[in-house]
Amino acid sequence: MTATPILSARGLVKFYGKTQVLHDVSIDVAEGEAHVVIGPNGAGKTTLFKAVSGEFPVDGGEIRLGADIVTRLAGWQRVRRGIGRSFQVARIFGEMTTIENLIVAVEARERRARGGFALTLRVNPRKSTMTEARHLLDGLGLGDQADRPAKLLSHGDKKRLELAMSLALRPRLIMLDEPTAGMSPGDRSNAAALIADTQRAHGLAFLLTEHDMGVVFGLAQRLTVLHHGAVIASGAPADVRDDPTVKEVYLGHG
Ligand SMILES: Nc1ncnc2c1ncn2[C@@H]1O[C@H](COP(=O)(O)OP(=O)(O)OP(=O)(O)O)[C@@H](O)[C@H]1O
Secondary structure, rough: OOOOOEEEEEEEEEEEEEEEEEEEEEEEOOOOOOOEEEOOOOOOOHHHHHHOOOOOOOEEEEEEOOOOOOOOHHHHHHHHOOOOEEOOOOOOOOEEEEEHHHHHHHHHHHHHHHHOOOOOOOOOHHHHHHHHHHHHHHHHHHHHHHOOOHHHHOHHHHHHHHHHHHHHHHOOEEEOOOOOOOOOHHHHHHHHHHHHHHHHHHOOOEEEEEEOHHHHHOOOOOOEEEEEEEEEEEOOOHHHOOOOOHHHHHHHHO
């Protein structure tokens, strides 16, 4: 690869107690790339995400964001350097309306740029903040849900809101852990199209995990397969799909 990747993790090792869950895992995400990590249940995908986002320290290896080594930095410091993480369970504020959730995210970014942090809602958001929040909502097909309390949104719409909030923070890399989990097949393909559109429109890099193979092969520009906490294949989706080891341990059974 010629350009510096947005994310480069090298030789990651993680133990839970005495059990080793990540074995020398390396993964890169290039600028503007959608890189999908797949693997059977318990393969270590969520653990890899937590390691990259800084939820816990790794027991070995190195993580870089662009040229910066972030291995020893806390999660919030990595967010400041451009990681946007969205979780399997949406972290939205249920009592607030959809648009208020987005205003909080936009204001958090603005406050972050000024060096502050708290996630609070101003009584009178600035006009530019409102405009940006509306624009994001409309772009993600949530315009008609703007004034509903977020807790009343459908599961699929909560996922969209979660993605909108991730985008509002303007990260360099968005990490999505099973973004279509729990969705109906229709919602699933809509969500995949939304992610693909967002990626193209904003030139963002994505690191995703996903179980639905339609979504995986629809989105991935690069695919990495984890098995028992180790990378067994990584590369172009068509090459990975045809890899005999991958077929044997994973795709052949799915
Ligand atoms: N907090 C923990 N303490 C001990 N073991 C854990 C912990 N979290 C996960 N594990 C174990 O680590 C291994 C990897 O789990 P992980 O959740 O990363 O897998 P995954 O690939 O994300 O699975 P899934 O597809 O089911 O979400 C599993 O064997 C799991 O049981």
